[in-house]
Amino acid sequence: MTRFVMNKKDDLVDSALDGMIYASPWQNLVRLQVDPHIRIVMRRDWQKQQVALISGGGSGHEPAHVGFIGKGMLTAAVCGDVFASPSVDAVYNAIIHLTGEAGCLLIVKNYTGDRLNFGLAAEKARKAGFSVNMVIVGDDVALPDNPQPRGVAGTLLVHKVAGFVAERGDDLAAVTGAAEAASQAIASMGVALSGCHLPDEESGQRVPEGSVEMGLGIHGEPGVDVMQTQNAQAIVQHLLEKVMPGTDQRCALLVNNLGGMSALEMSLVTRDLIASPLSQPCDYLIGPAPLMTALDMKGFSVTRLTLNPLLEEAICAPVEVTGWVNAVKIAPLAPVVVTREASAQPVQPSANPSVAAMVNAICDTLIASESELNRLDAQVGDGDTGSTFAVGARQIQRECADHQLPLNALPDLLAVTGERLATVMGGSSGVLMAIFFTAAAQQLAEGDTLPQALQQGLEKMKQYGGARPGDRTMIDALQPAIEALVAGKSLAAAADAAQQGSDATAGMGKANAGRSSYLNSANLNGVPDPGAVAVARVFAALKQQ
Numbered sequence: 001m002t003r004f005v006m007n008k009k010d011d012l013v014d015s016a017l018d019g020m021i022y023a024s025p026w027q028n029l030v031r032l033q034v035d036p037h038i039r040i041v042m043r044r045d046w047q048k049q050q051v052a053l054i055s056g057g058g059s060g061h062e063p064a065h066v067g068f069i070g071k072g073m074l075t076a077a078v079c080g081d082v083f084a085s086p087s088v089d090a091v092y093n094a095i096i097h098l099t100g101e102a103g104c105l106l107i108v109k110n111y112t113g114d115r116l117n118f119g120l121a122a123e124k125a126r127k128a129g130f131s132v133n134m135v136i137v138g139d140d141v142a143l144p145d146n147p148q149p150r151g152v153a154g155t156l157l158v159h160k161v162a163g164f165v166a167e168r169g170d171d172l173a174a175v176t177g178a179a180e181a182a183s184q185a186i187a188s189m190g191v192a193l194s195g196c197h198l199p200d201e202e203s204g205q206r207v208p209e210g211s212v213e214m215g216l217g218i219h220g221e222p223g224v225d226v227m228q229t230q231n232a233q234a235i236v237q238h239l240l241e242k243v244m245p246g247t248d249q250r251c252a253l254l255v256n257n258l259g260g261m262s263a264l265e266m267s268l269v270t271r272d273l274i275a276s277p278l279s280q281p282c283d284y285l286i287g288p289a290p291l292m293t294a295l296d297m298k299g300f301s302v303t304r305l306t307l308n309p310l311l312e313e314a315i316c317a318p319v320e321v322t323g324w325v326n327a328v329k330i331a332p333l334a335p336v337v338v339t340r341e342a343s344a345q346p347v348q349p350s351a352n353p354s355v356a357a358m359v360n361a362i363c364d365t366l367i368a369s370e371s372e373l374n375r376l377d378a379q380v381g382d383g384d385t386g387s388t389f390a391v392g393a394r395q396i397q398r399e400c401a402d403h404q405l406p407l408n409a410l411p412d413l414l415a416v417t418g419e420r421l422a423t424v425m426g427g428s429s430g431v432l433m434a435i436f437f438t439a440a441a442q443q444l445a446e447g448d449t450l451p452q453a454l455q456q457g458l459e460k461m462k463q464y465g466g467a468r469p470g471d472r473t474m475i476d477a478l479q480p481a482i483e484a485l486v487a488g489k490s491l492a493a494a495a496d497a498a499q500q501g502s503d504a505t506a507g508m509g510k511a512n513a514g515r516s517s518y519l520n521s522a523n524l525n526g527v528p529d530p531g532a533v534a535v536a537r538v539f540a541a542l543k544q545q
Contacts, residue, residue, distance in 0.1 A: 003197045003296070004197070004199045004200065006199060009199050009200050012082070012199055013039065013059045013079060013081060013082065014039065016059070016062070017031070017039060017041060017066060017079060018031075020041075020062070020063070020066050020067065020322070021041065021066075023322065024070075024322055025322065026070060026071075026320045027044070028043060028044045028045055028069075028070050028071070028320060029041055029042070029043070029044060029066065029069055029070070030042060030043075030044040032076065032093075032094070032097060032098075034090075034093045034097070035089075035093075037087075037090075038078075038086075038087070038089065038090040038093060039078070039079040039080075039086070039090065040076055040077070040078050040079075040090065040093065040094045040097075041066045041069060041076060041077050041079065042069065042075060042076035042094075042098060043069055043070060043071070043074075043075055043076065045071070046075055046076075046098060047100075048098070048099065048100025048101075048102070049100065049102065050100075050102050050166050050167065050169060051102045051103055051104065051105055051166040051170070051171070051172050051175045052075040052076070052095075052098045052099045052100070052102070052103070052104040052105070053073070053074045053075045053076075053104075053105050053107060053159070053162055053163055053166055053175075054074070054075060054076050054077070054078065054091070054094050054095065054098065054104060054105070054106050054107070055068075055074055055077055055078075055106070055107040055108070055155070055159060056076075056077045056078035056079055056080070056086055056091070056094075056118075057078075057079075057080060057085060057086070057108075057109055057111070057114050058079075058080045058081065058082060058083040058084045058085060058086075058113075058219070059079050059080060059081060059082050059083075059084075060082040060083050060196075060219075060293070060294065060295045061218060061292050061293050061294065062290075062293060063290065063291065063293075063322060063323030064155075064156065064291065064292040064293075064323065065077035065079065066079065066323075067321060067322045067323025067324075068156060068159050068321050068323050068324060069321060070319060070320040070321035070322075071167065071319060071320040071321075072160075072163050072164060072167050072317060072318065072319030072320060072321070073159050073160060073163035073319050073321045073324065074107075074159055074163060074321075075098055076094050076098050078090050078091050078094045082198060082199060082295075083198070083219045083220075084113070085111070085113030085114045085116075085117045085118075086117060087117060088117045088120045088121045088124070089121075091106075091117055091118050091121035091122075092121040092124050092125060094121075095121060095122070095125040095130060095132060096125060096128060096130060099125070099130050099131070099132070102131075102171065102172060103130070103131030103132065103133070103171075103172035104125070104130060104131065104132045104133070104172075105132075105133050105134070105135065105162060105166075105172065105175050105176055105179060106118050106121075106122055106132065106133070106134040106135070107134075107135050107137065107155065107158055107159060107162060107179060108134060108135070108136050108137065108151070109136075109137055109138075109150070109151025109152070109155050110136050110137060110138035110148055110149060110150055110151040111150065111151065114151075115136060118134060119134065122134050131172055133172060133176040135158065135162075135176060135179040135180055135183055136151070136183075137151040137154065137155040137158050137183050137186075138150060138151050138183075139151060139152055139153075139154030139155065139183070139186040139187060139188040139303065140152045140154075140188055140189065140190075140215070140217075141187045141188065141189055141242050141243060142189050142190070142214065142215025142223060142224045142242070143215065143224055150217060150218075150221075152188045152190065152217075152218055152292065152301060152303075153188055153190075153218075153254060153256040153291055153292040153301050153303050154183075154186035154187070154188040154254070154303040154305070155292065156254070156291055156292060156323075156324075157182055157186055157252075157254060157286075157303065157305050157315065158179050158182045158183050158186070160182075160314055160315055160317075160319070160324065161178050161179060161181070161182035161310075161311055161314040161315070162175050162176075162178055162179040162182070163314075163319065164178075164313070164314035164317045165178040165179075165310075165314070167317075178310065178314070181308075181310070181311070182305070182311060182314075185305055185306040185307075185308075185311060186303055186304065186305050186306075187242070187243040187244075187245075187303065187304050188243060188254075188301055188302065188303040188304075189214070189215060189239050189242045189243050189301060189302060190214075190215065190216055190217075190218070190223075190256075190258060190299055190300065190301035190302075191212050191213065191214050191215075191216065191223075191227075191235055191238075191239060191299050191300065191301070192207065192212065192213050192216040192223070192258060192294075192297050192298055192299025193207055193211075193212050193213075193230065193298040193299060194206075194207050194260070194297070194298040194299075195207070195216070195220045195297060196220050196258075196259065196260075196294045196295035196296050196297040197295060197296055198295070206222070207226065208226065208228075210228065210229075210230060211226050211227060211228045211229070211230070212226070212227050212229070212230060212235055212299075213225075213226050213227075213299075214226070214227060214238065214239075216297070216299060217294075218258070218292065218293075218294040218297075219294065220294065220297070232265075232268050232269055232272045233272050233276075235269075236269060236272040236273050236276060236302075237276060237278070239302045240273065240276055240278035240279055240302070241278065243302055243303065243304040244278050244279070244281075244304055245281075245304070245306055247281070248280075248281050249281060249306050249307070250281055250282075250283050250306070250307045250312075251279075251281050251282045251283065251284075251304050251305060251306055251307060252282060252283065252284035252285070252286060252304070252305040252307060252311075252312075252315055252327060253273060253274075253279060253282045253284070253285055253286065253287075253302060253303070253304060253305075254286040254287055254291070254302070254303040254304075254305065255269065255270055255273060255285065255286070255287035255288040255289075255300065255301075255302055256287060256288070256289070256290070256291045256292055256293075256300060256301045256302070256303065257287075257288055257289060257290040257291075257293065257300055258290075258292075258293055258294045258297040258298070258299040258300055258301060259290060259293035259294055259295055259296045259297050259298075260296045260297050260298035260299065261298060261299065261300055266287075266288035266300065267288065269288065269300055270285070270287070270288045273302065274330060282304075282330060283307065283312075283329065283330060284307075284312075284315065284316075284327045284328065284329060284330060285327070285328045285330050286315065286325060286326075286327050286328070287325055288300070289325045291323060291324075291325070315327045347406045347409070347412040347415070347416055348406060348409070348412075349403055349404050349405060349406055349407075350405075350406050350407055350408035350409060351403070351407055351408060352407035352408040354545075355407045355408070355410070355413070356400055356407050357545055358542060358545050359396065359397070359400050359405070359407070360397060360400060361541045361542060361544070361545055362393070362538050362541060362542065363393040363394070363396055363397040363400075364393075364397075364541070365537050365538055365540075365541040366389045366390055366392075366393035366534060366537075366538065367390050367393050367394060367397075369386060369389070369390075369533075369534060369537055370386035370387055370389070370390040371386060372386065372533075373385045373386030373389065373530045373533060373534055374386035374387055374530075376527060376528065376529075376530040376533060377530040379527045384427070385429065385530040385531060385534070386530065386534075388425050388426065388427055388429050388430065389425070389429070389534050391424055391425055391426075392420065392421045392424055392425040392430065392433070395420050395421075395424045396417060396420060396421075399416075399420070410444060410450065411441045411442075411444040411445040412441070413441075414437045414438075414440050414441035414444060414453075415437070415438060415441035415442075417437045418433070418434040418435070418436070418437035418438035418441060419434070419438075421433045421434045421437065422434035428465070429474075429531065432461050432464075432465050432474075435457070435460050435461050435464055435465075436454075436457040436458065436460065436461045437457060438457075438460075439456055439457040439459075439460035439461075440453040440454050440456060440457030441453070442456075443456040443457070450485075451482065451485035451486045452486060454482050454485065455482050455483075455486050458475070458478060458479060458482055461475070462475060469501075470508065472505050472508040472529050472532075473505075473529055473531055473532065474529065474531030474532050474534065474535050475532075476501045476502065476504060476505050476508075476529065476532050477498040477499070477501040477502040477505075477529075477531075477532035477533075477535035477536045477539075478498070478501075478532075478535045479501070480497035480498060480500065480501045481494040481495065481497050481498035481501070481535065481539050482494070483497070484496075484497045490543075491539070491542055491543045492543045494539055494543075495536070495539035495540050495542065495543040498535055498536040498538075498539040498540075499536045499539075499540065501532060501535075501536070502528055502529070502532040502533050502535065502536035503528065505528045505529040505532045506527060506528040508529075
């Protein structure tokens with residue numbers, strides 16, 4: 001089954017080109033309408049006063065090549081089908097319709113189809129009286145013994161340099177010379193965890209699990225070897241060993257997402273590239289970004305550009321294209337160092353046997369209920385409610401046994417409980433209970449009675465957590481119990497109210513909060529909410545004290 005969202009395969013490239021033209025923030029792209037089978041996108045503002053820069057090739061490498069058309073870079077791109085070179089006629093028509101007296105430079109990646117089709121078109125255009133030069137880019141160093149190295153992401157740097165020189169009005173010889181100098185100053189290599197998927201086709205997984213393939217081509221061509229690791233530092237080290245010149249010459253690094261890498265992974269790769277001692281001569285970073293992709297290939301490539309004054313000025317010059325990202329001067333990380341402020345307020349441990357007994361009763365109950373609560377949660381959630389509550393209970397019980405709690409100062413005890421639960425419980429349950437105890441502690445310190453303080457803690461829990469009675473959460477047991485206490489009823493009555501609330505959750509066919517909210521009524525029917533069960537058991541234990 002295809003992994004592509006598309007209408008008709010035959011219309012995919014044309015429709016995508018239109019989308020790119022729509023999205024240009026400068027509104028500076030337009031189709032050169034020659035023939036339905038020819039796809040040429042050009043600068044809308046082109047007046048033929050400068051050297052025309054034409055590139056192109058197969059589609060599927062977006063934003064290349066259309067994403068690099070505009071002031072300061074390409075004049076036009078000739079686009080073929082996915083991974084297929086455009087025809088000779090398409091290239092020829094681009095040359096003759098875009099080239100003025102200043103001439104034209106073709107920038108071509110080193111693939112047989114591109115070399116032949118662009119080359120024959122150039123010969124035909126010269127015969128027709130046009131001044132045409134061609135630079136072939138072969139920056140891939142994955143196969144060092146190959147006499148025809150592939151043109152990959154480094155080609156974009158050639159576009160950038162040639163575009164800078166052409167934009168300032170230099171003649172065809174100067175533009176060609178600058179492009180050739182840039183081509184000689186670049187080296188690229190890619191790595192992939194998997195290949196790409198073609199439209200209407202299901203590609204196989206060639207790269208073994210847990211490995212990466214070094215030197216994979218941008219059309220899915222096999223790489224040079226397989227590394228049995230996915231460790232970013234090891235991969236980056238290997239790439240830099242291949243692309244860096246081995247001298248202290250100043251460089252720029254272009255970091256290219258081949259299409260399937262997440263932003264998180266690309267940021268990690270960038271950090272490891274810059275942190276490596278091998279990249280110390282690098283002054284500039286371009287990327288990370290999808291610049292020359294291979295459809296959805298899960299991989300990235302690194303290009304080194306050895307700098308001279310012209311190349312440095314060129315890569316830093318502003319452009320009006322959608323695909324380029326500005327070169328950034330690499331600077332050391334300089335975090336702002338401050339003193340960590342502890343959120344916990346210092347408290348003085350104190351003894352109170354009756355309070356200690358209640359604390360231990362609560363903790364013993366939650367620890368003993370761990371397996372049962374996990375079993376319930378496995379039916380309606382992710383199966384860890386019991387463990388989450390037990391972790392918090394064990395921490396509080398340890399501190400009680402070690403005489404670390406302010407048992408004789410109830411506001412402080414509630415505050416410490418909130419801090420500990422926020423630290424050790426994890427997940428939303430820990431934070432909710434921490435909010436409950438912290439808010440209750442504040443109200444108790446301001447003079448409220450304990451039931452009133454607990455009610456305010458409950459209100460804060462509902463405010464931040466978003467759950468209400470009837471939503472099938474612990475609040476369904478906690479709220480009726482606290483309301484009973486506020487009304488002056490006994491702890492036994494509060495325990496009964498909590499139990500009734502807990503039992504009621506088993507009949508609630510819809511949960512409106514927590515992981516249970518993703519389940520239908522058939523999964524929930526007859527199963528009480530584990531958080532509500534925990535609350536009911538705690539109140540049942542307290543009424544025995």
